[in-house]
Amino acid sequence: EAAVTQSPRSKVAVTGGKVTLSCHQTNNHDYMYWYRQDTGHGLRLIHYSYVADSTEKGDIPDGYKASRPSQENFSLILELASLSQTAVYFCASRGSSYEQYFGPGTRLTVL
């Protein structure tokens, strides 16, 4: 069974503060993704990576940075958190079969 973990599971941040969300996978997958989900909406892609030390912009990258220091780890960084970034964030990994596996999500509240 594929395993993707995220930390923290929930976080409260202040406007203008820095937030780092972490994702770890033990699937030996090359691709990793960060999505955000807003209430009542589907998932929107923020950043993705298909190899360590390289990241790519997704559909809504503004206000977010990503880091892939190793195959197993993928971080999402909010340098200056804003109210509009309150959402649930999901990490996912994908291997050569193209099937995506998701982590449990991180609920971020920016006050």
Place this chain on the structure above:
Amino acid sequence: GDKVKQSPSALSLQEGTNSALRCNFSIAATTVQWFLQNPRGSLINLFYLVPGTKENGRLKSAFDSKESYSTLHIRDAQLEDSGTYFCAADTNAYKVIFGKGTHLHVLP
């Protein structure tokens, strides 16, 4: 417009009845995934499809790449089937595109 359109957006079913959910694609989808987001928020993999059909218990899914749609059939709906069903299309471009989901409520 939406590249992956799900219908209906919401659905209430009596326990024990059947239903079908649909995704229409305006992109050249090569594979499709179906997920269930349960009331706790977890995303559960249901199906991963190349063109064709798959069945798992009371669930059956089909993907027709030529007609650009996929369906998810739920037979004998149970209370634990409640949640939001998402389809996601892959276009061989490293990323998948999600629909906005179908909110399913199974009534006792």
